[in-house]
Amino acid sequence: MKYADYIQEIEIDSLWSGRKHIRWTLDRHVNILSGVNGVGKSTILNKVVQQVMKGDIRIEDTNTAKAALPGRIVGETGVRLSLVPTDATAVRFDVIRSFDRPLINNEMTARLDFKIATELDLQLFNLQRRYLDYQVNLGNRIISVLQSGETDAAQKAQQLSSGKQHFYDIVDSLFADTKKHIIRTENEIRFEQMGETLTPYQLSSGEKQILVILLTVLVEDHEPYVLLMDEPEVSLHIEWQKVLIKTIISLNPNVQLILTTHSPAVIMDGWTDKITEVGEITI
Numbered sequence: 001m002k003y004a005d006y007i008q009e010i011e012i013d014s015l016w017s018g019r020k021h022i023r024w025t026l027d028r029h030v031n032i033l034s035g036v037n038g039v040g041k042s043t044i045l046n047k048v049v050q051q052v053m054k055g056d057i058r059i060e061d062t063n064t065a066k067a068a069l070p071g072r073i074v075g076e077t078g079v080r081l082s083l084v085p086t087d088a089t090a091v092r093f094d095v096i097r098s099f100d101r102p103l104i105n106n107e108m109t110a111r112l113d114f115k116i117a118t119e120l121d122l123q124l125f126n127l128q129r130r131y132l133d134y135q136v137n138l139g140n141r142i143i144s145v146l147q148s149g150e151t152d153a154a155q156k157a158q159q160l161s162s163g164k165q166h167f168y169d170i171v172d173s174l175f176a177d178t179k180k181h182i183i184r185t186e187n188e189i190r191f192e193q194m195g196e197t198l199t200p201y202q203l204s205s206g207e208k209q210i211l212v213i214l215l216t217v218l219v220e221d222h223e224p225y226v227l228l229m230d231e232p233e234v235s236l237h238i239e240w241q242k243v244l245i246k247t248i249i250s251l252n253p254n255v256q257l258i259l260t261t262h263s264p265a266v267i268m269d270g271w272t273d274k275i276t277e278v279g280e281i282t283i
Contacts, residue, residue, distance in 0.1 A: 004088035005224040006256040012047055013078030015040050015282075024281040027274055030245060031258045032267060035278035041260040042230050044278070048258070049228060051079040052091040092225035094216045096123075096232055116201060120208040124200045127215045128188050134219040135187065138164065163251070167218045170247055174210060174240060189215070206235040213244070217251045225252075229259040233266050241265035 012022040022044060024031075033041045081091065097119075116122055142157045150156070172181045175191070180198065183190045189211070191198040200211055213232060227248070233241045242265050248255060261267065267275060 001090040002085075002088050003090050003092045003224070004083035004085070004226075005254070006084055007048075007081050007091065007226055007258075008084050009080075009082035010044070010048055011080040011082075012044065015043055015047075021283040022278075022281055023283055024276065026256070026258070029249065029256060030271060030274040031256070032271060032275045033258070033260045033278065034262075034275050039278045041278060045228050045230055045258065045260060047079050048081070049093075049095050051081060052093050052226070092220070092223060094220070094225065094227050096213055096216060096227070096229045118205075120205065120212060121201050123212050124189075124208060124215075127212065127219065128200075130219040131189060131215060132187060134221060135164075137221070163218065163222065167214060167251060170214060170251070171211065175207065178207075180207075204235075206237055206240070209235040210240055213248065214251065217248050217255060220252055220255070222252050222254055224254040224256075226256045226258060229257070231260055231262060233261055233263040238265045242269050245269070245271055 006028055007026055009026060010022065010024045012020075014020065015022055020040065022040075024044075033044065035041050083091065116125055138160060142160050145153050145156045145160065168182050168184055175181065178193065180191045180193045183192050183197070189200050191200075191203070200208060203211065209232070213229070217227065232244065236244065241263050244266055245257065246269060248257065259266075
């Protein structure tokens with residue numbers, strides 16, 4: 001598969017039962033979908049997620065009337081995604097949802113090592129595994145550089161590790177008011193608070209939410225990918241909402257954000273020109 005750098009356009013034939021044709025041209029980096037409750041924001045995101053998750057995607061026939069657009073992922077869901085570059089056949093993506101609901105499958109959670117009671121806990125559990133893989137891959141690249149014998153090998157190795165250090169610094173800064181900081185010598189994410197060691201599952205919902213978002217961005221390791229977020233601000237402190245978009249982009253400048261929000265705080269730091277109302281893209 002060749003992965004897209006970003007999605008250039010989303011087209012949805014029918015949002016609800018043959019009604020509302022959607023056509024949305026996207027910004028390379030930040031896209032904020034706005035509108036009143038029930039207008040279809042989450043439905044649009046869900047349809048996009050369903051499409052990019054499909055394993056049987058194909059590129060639209062270049063002889064069709066819609067071939068004027070770049071390479072397009074087409075499926076039975078009536079969703080078409082125009083991709084850049086045009087020969088891309090898949091989308092690397094992550095999805096973050098805001099509501100921390102209790103888990104129903106107690107048999108599954110009973111098999112896990114930690115006390116996992118909610119959806120955010122399960123996301124953190126899975127992200128811990130991805131974080132370990134990320135560290136192994138990063139360590140291998142650093143060793144390779146240091147063994148290369150190049151005169152600037154030490155500088156290149158430091159640059160490789162700068163992303164993880166930046167992640168640590170961000171989290172420590174956000175959690176400073178509660179005197180929590182990441183234990184940087186641990187293989188998994190652990191926190192120290194006034195001499196006590198905490199797992200991520202012991203954090204508040206808002207702390208878990210911001211950690212899920214930042215870990216998700218970190219483990220993509222600067223790869224171009226699409227991050228879809230449905231009202232990510234719900235559990236977050238207003239000061240965290242204000243810096244959310246800027247912080248994500250600082251961790252991975254190659255990310256494309258597609259998100260819904262009801263919070264003015266999320267957009268007040270220079271993102272108002274990235275807002276799209278559902279009515280503006282409805283035909």
